[in-house]
Amino acid sequence: MVCENTRPIFTAMPNADTPIQIEACDLVVAGGGIGSLVAALTAARTGARVTLLRPRQGVGAGFVSLPHDNNVLLDVGCRRFDFTQDMHALPLAHYQLGARTRPFAGHARTFIENVLALALSPTHPPQLSYGGKLVPDFATSLDLTSLKHLVSPGDLARIIQETDNLLSSDAPSPYTLGLGRWPDLAGTRLEHASLINHGPTFHARFIEPFAQKLYADGWKDMPADLTAKIWTPLFFPRTVNQGARQVIDRARPAVTYFYPAAGHFGAFVSQLVAKVDGAENIRQISHNRLTSLANEKGQIVAAQVDGPPLHWSCPFTLGVSVDHYFDLAGIEAPVEKLPIAIVWVEIAQDDLLSDLDTVMVFDPGTPVYRVSRAGEGARDGHAILALEMTGGPNVCDAFDAPSTLAQLGLLREGASLTRLRAENEVKIIAPSQTNRQNLRAARTALEARGVSPVLIGTLNDLKADMLNDQILQGLTITQAL
Incomplete structure (x- = not known):
C-alpha cells in the first residue's frame, strides 16, 4: 500500500465493554483526511498532546495513489500543488476560513517542503484544448489572446462588444468581478455569474459546455462561489475583453503547478502519514467507524461500530466524510454526488504531440474534461495519463481513448496505447445548495447536543x-481552537 503505518497504533479491542478514557490530551483529532493529519502534526509540533482517531480505511482520501500491476502507481485524476500567490502575501495568522487562499499559499509550500521534506518539481504549463487546438489554459495563465484562433471572427467581435457593454455599464451587478472588491458569489448562481462577467457568447462557447460535462443537471443553479468544485473558471470582464483584443490582462501571476519529484501524488500522503506516525506526542487510536457523538456531563462520548466508547474532555476537531458527518448528526438526507469516470493509459512519449502535463478540455464534442499525467512506474520512454470524463454505468467500456486523444490534438494519428485501468463512477460531492444547507443542518444538530468540534474541510x-x-x-488549528 502507498500509506502504511510506520509505528504501532493503539487499537481498541472489539466487543470490549469498558469505555476508553482519553486522558493527558490537549487535542483530539477525529479523521484521516489531509486537513486532519496536518492539524494533528501542527498541534504536536507546538508541544500539544494529541490523540488522533484514525480510520482504518480512507486515510488521505482521494489524494493517495492507487497501486497497479508491476509497481505502477496511479493518481486519482489530476493532483497538483498550486502555490501561486497574489501580489501581496499575508501572514498565516490572518487566514480565515472561507477567505481566498492565494495570499497564504507560501505557507502551504513551506510546510510541504520544509516540514514534510517533500521534494517538488514544477510541471509544464497547463493547456486548454478546443476544436483540436492546444493553447495556454485560460484559467491558470489568464492569457486569453488565443481566442482569435478558437472562435469565428463574428464570435470574437461579439465577445468584444458584449464585454465592452459590461465594462461601460453605469449600474454593474454586485456580482461583477474586478471592481476593486471581491463579491460574495454565494448569493448568485453560476450561470448568472458567468453571463454578467463574460457575456452570452463567451459563456455559450466555453463555460456552458464545460460545466455541463461535470454537472449536467445542476450547474446552472449551483452557488457561484463553488465554481472551483467543477473546475469551471470565472473571469473578470476586463480579462475576457482584453484577451479578445490580443492583450494579456492579469490580476495575479500565471499559475505554475508543482508535483512530487517521486512521480506520484501519493508520495505527499505517505510523507505526511510518516511524519504523523513519527511524532512522539501523537497517540493514535484506530477504528472502523464512529457511530455517534454526544456530550455527557461535559465529556464528549464517541461510540464505535465495533469497540468500546471513547470519552474525552479536551477540544477536538472533526474531519470525516460528508456521509459520515450526516450519520453522526442524525441527518437523514442523501448526499448529492456527481459521478466522474477515469481511464488510465500508458503511452509512448514520442507519440504525444505536446509537452503535456495538464490539459483542460473545453471541446463540447467529447465527455472528457481533463487529461493529465497521473502516475509513476511506466515503462521507459512512456507516460501514464488519466482521462477524466462524465461518469455513469459502463461509460468506460465504449470509450475510445486513442481517437479521443487524437481529436484533442494530443496524440499522433495511428499511435497505440495500453489501457491500464478504468473506473466508471468515482463519486465526488455535488456543489449544490441542498448539500450546503444539509451541512449547516448537521452542524446545528450536533451543537444542540452540546457537541461543537472545530470542523475541517468539506464539513465547514x-x-x-x-x-x-x-x-x-x-496549519491554523491552534488559532481556530
Whole structure:
C-alpha cells in the first residue's frame, strides 16, 4: 500500500465493554483526511498532546495513489500543488476560513517542503484544448489572446462588444468581478455569474459546455462561489475583453503547478502519514467507524461500530466524510454526488504531440474534461495519463481513448496505447445548495447536543475542501481552537 503505518497504533479491542478514557490530551483529532493529519502534526509540533482517531480505511482520501500491476502507481485524476500567490502575501495568522487562499499559499509550500521534506518539481504549463487546438489554459495563465484562433471572427467581435457593454455599464451587478472588491458569489448562481462577467457568447462557447460535462443537471443553479468544485473558471470582464483584443490582462501571476519529484501524488500522503506516525506526542487510536457523538456531563462520548466508547474532555476537531458527518448528526438526507469516470493509459512519449502535463478540455464534442499525467512506474520512454470524463454505468467500456486523444490534438494519428485501468463512477460531492444547507443542518444538530468540534474541510463548507484550504486549516488549528 502507498500509506502504511510506520509505528504501532493503539487499537481498541472489539466487543470490549469498558469505555476508553482519553486522558493527558490537549487535542483530539477525529479523521484521516489531509486537513486532519496536518492539524494533528501542527498541534504536536507546538508541544500539544494529541490523540488522533484514525480510520482504518480512507486515510488521505482521494489524494493517495492507487497501486497497479508491476509497481505502477496511479493518481486519482489530476493532483497538483498550486502555490501561486497574489501580489501581496499575508501572514498565516490572518487566514480565515472561507477567505481566498492565494495570499497564504507560501505557507502551504513551506510546510510541504520544509516540514514534510517533500521534494517538488514544477510541471509544464497547463493547456486548454478546443476544436483540436492546444493553447495556454485560460484559467491558470489568464492569457486569453488565443481566442482569435478558437472562435469565428463574428464570435470574437461579439465577445468584444458584449464585454465592452459590461465594462461601460453605469449600474454593474454586485456580482461583477474586478471592481476593486471581491463579491460574495454565494448569493448568485453560476450561470448568472458567468453571463454578467463574460457575456452570452463567451459563456455559450466555453463555460456552458464545460460545466455541463461535470454537472449536467445542476450547474446552472449551483452557488457561484463553488465554481472551483467543477473546475469551471470565472473571469473578470476586463480579462475576457482584453484577451479578445490580443492583450494579456492579469490580476495575479500565471499559475505554475508543482508535483512530487517521486512521480506520484501519493508520495505527499505517505510523507505526511510518516511524519504523523513519527511524532512522539501523537497517540493514535484506530477504528472502523464512529457511530455517534454526544456530550455527557461535559465529556464528549464517541461510540464505535465495533469497540468500546471513547470519552474525552479536551477540544477536538472533526474531519470525516460528508456521509459520515450526516450519520453522526442524525441527518437523514442523501448526499448529492456527481459521478466522474477515469481511464488510465500508458503511452509512448514520442507519440504525444505536446509537452503535456495538464490539459483542460473545453471541446463540447467529447465527455472528457481533463487529461493529465497521473502516475509513476511506466515503462521507459512512456507516460501514464488519466482521462477524466462524465461518469455513469459502463461509460468506460465504449470509450475510445486513442481517437479521443487524437481529436484533442494530443496524440499522433495511428499511435497505440495500453489501457491500464478504468473506473466508471468515482463519486465526488455535488456543489449544490441542498448539500450546503444539509451541512449547516448537521452542524446545528450536533451543537444542540452540546457537541461543537472545530470542523475541517468539506464539513465547514463545500468550498473549504480544496487542497490548500485543508492544509491551511490544519496549519491554523491552534488559532481556530
